Amino acid sequence: MLGTFLKLPTTQVVEILGAVGYDFVVIDQEHAPLDRAITDMMIFAARASNIAPIVRVGDFSDANILSALDCGASGIMVPHVTTVEKAQAIARACRYRGGSRGFAGLTRASGWGVVGGVQHMAMQDRQVTCIAMIEDAEAVEHAGDIARVDGIDALFVGRGDLTASFGDDPDAGAKVAKITTTVAAAAREAGVPLMLLPNGKADLAFARELGASAMLVSSDHGFIRSAASAALKDYCD
Numbered sequence: 001m002l003g004t005f006l007k008l009p010t011t012q013v014v015e016i017l018g019a020v021g022y023d024f025v026v027i028d029q030e031h032a033p034l035d036r037a038i039t040d041m042m043i044f045a046a047r048a049s050n051i052a053p054i055v056r057v058g059d060f061s062d063a064n065i066l067s068a069l070d071c072g073a074s075g076i077m078v079p080h081v082t083t084v085e086k087a088q089a090i091a092r093a094c095r096y097r098g099g100s101r102g103f104a105g106l107t108r109a110s111g112w113g114v115v116g117g118v119q120h121m122a123m124q125d126r127q128v129t130c131i132a133m134i135e136d137a138e139a140v141e142h143a144g145d146i147a148r149v150d151g152i153d154a155l156f157v158g159r160g161d162l163t164a165s166f167g168d169d170p171d172a173g174a175k176v177a178k179i180t181t182t183v184a185a186a187a188r189e190a191g192v193p194l195m196l197l198p199n200g201k202a203d204l205a206f207a208r209e210l211g212a213s214a215m216l217v218s219s220d221h222g223f224i225r226s227a228a229s230a231a232l233k234d235y236c237d
Contacts, residue, residue, distance in 0.1 A: 003054070005219035007032035011045035013220045018049025025051055026216060027068075029058040030079055040071045044108070047072055054129065060086070062100055065093040069101065072108035075129030077156060082139040084146055087132050091151025094130040096121040099151070129153045131195065134183050135161035143183045147190035154214070155187045156195040177206070184210035 003024035006013060009032070017025060027034060027042050034042070039055060046053035054075040055068035065076050078090050092099040103121070106113045110120040130151055134143050135158025147155055157180050166172035180196070187194040188211055197216040198204040207215060218226070 001214045002217055003052075003214065004217050004223070005056075006042065007034075008220045009034055009038040009042075011041050014042050014045040014051065014053075015049045018046065018051035022051055024054055024074070024214075026054045026056050026077060027073075028056050028219070029064075030056050036067050036071075039068065040108075043068075043071045043073055047108075054131070056133075060090065062093045062102070065090070066102050069094065069124070069128060070104055070107040070109050074127070075131060075153075077131040077133060079133045079158065080136055080139075080161075081132035081134065081146055082136050082142065084142060084149060087146040087149040087152050090132065091130055091149055094128050095125050095151055097125050099125075131156050133158045135159075137162070137165055137179075140179050140182055144186035144190060147187050147192045152192065154193040154195055155183060156216075157183050159197065181210060184212070187211070 001023040003022055003026060004017065005026045005028045007028050014025060025046055027039055029039065043053045043055070052074040053072070054077055055073045056077040056079065057064045057068065060078050068076060076090070076094055081087050081090065093101060095101055096103065103117070104110070105117050105120070109124060115123065131154045132146055132152050133156045134140065134146070139146070143155065146152060159176050159180060162176045162179055163172050166175060169175070184194050193214060194210060194212045195214040195216065196207040196210070196212040198207045204215065
């Protein structure tokens, strides 16, 4: 599956990506100025465009996760999951049965009440995807245990943050590749999908070798920059 990060507070980009044929988008509340109102509209646009909306929350809290899920998000992505305890708290926040998700019967997630309460809760518990981001050195040794937490549906390796943590270390790339391989093995052993953001075709091949089944390709910012740069080069050369 192919997706991309969304950082621009607009619905039109979501519609374009759906029309082009992307499988999912990650609405990025962590690194972009996306409040609940615009997130709600972006989720609406995604559902209308047949593209799955996942929300990467900025700060983990039950309230932030509840907000995204009630708006109709297909999944939640949480940054900096470093412990089993945090993974368990995230999983609880995403689930009704055995979890802590607050109930509301009249939301987009429930079809505005068309789906009965019991059915709505059962459907959401089956359908919502809960993704833990492994992007801190201290999380690597716990990756297997995090992946085995009931309710954690996938691991995403945040190689950007991991690379940044090594500063100007010339071996940062090799170290992050080793960490990624370790986390991939942990995900495979736990039987959960692995998500990666490849930075080119060679890196895509590396991601596939590790067994990644969901790829995030750039972002709306990245697409605009690359297309604008290419156009400038074409017209000015």
